[in-house]
Amino acid sequence: EVQLVESGGGWVQPGGSLRLSCAASGFSFSSFWMSWVRQAPGRGPEWVANIKQIGSEADYVESVKGRFAISRDNAKNTVYLQMNNLRVEDTALYYCARSRSGYWGQGTLVTVSS
């Protein structure tokens, strides 16, 4: 059974940083692109970033370029999202997803507020 479990969310002040983690199991992790998707309260989802199977080649939505970095550790079956210089508008539930598939985690909440 495919499982994606996010962690690392919390409250942070504007300008602060957080690192999200997503532990994957139930599939050959190194064979798949992985993604982060976010959903602000009361709004639709927004696809944030993708990372390819090996290495660091990644894509980012324009609003997070230069501030967020997606990475992965295939030995640990884990994908990360390093979020720097956080803004109030980054407040959202952050989901980990296996790209181009229907597998999503339950999400971890990030709140950016002073």
Added chain:
Amino acid sequence: DVVMTQSPLSLPVTLGQPASISCRSSQSLVYSDGNVYLNWFHQRPGQSPRRLIYMISKRESGVPDRFSGSGSGVDFILKISRVEAEDVGVFYCMQNTHWPWTFGQGTKVEVK
């Protein structure tokens, strides 16, 4: 960015009756491999979005056959043949042909 426009945004339904949601993309969703990467998701309150349909019309494993997807190019439709109580929530179309991958605004389905 590709803009996905759904209609209607609110859909009151009668249980047991059919329903449909439209989605239009601002540009063709045909990828370089010839496939169209158009998906439909359903989200119940407090839950993660669940993908129902991918590549226009392919149902995910375990999705009831009352859900069907159709369309081509820029116009797509999700049909529910007979609405059941568990179908309430928000439906989103989503394209993953062009980066950034984008969602429609969502269609809220509720029982009349």
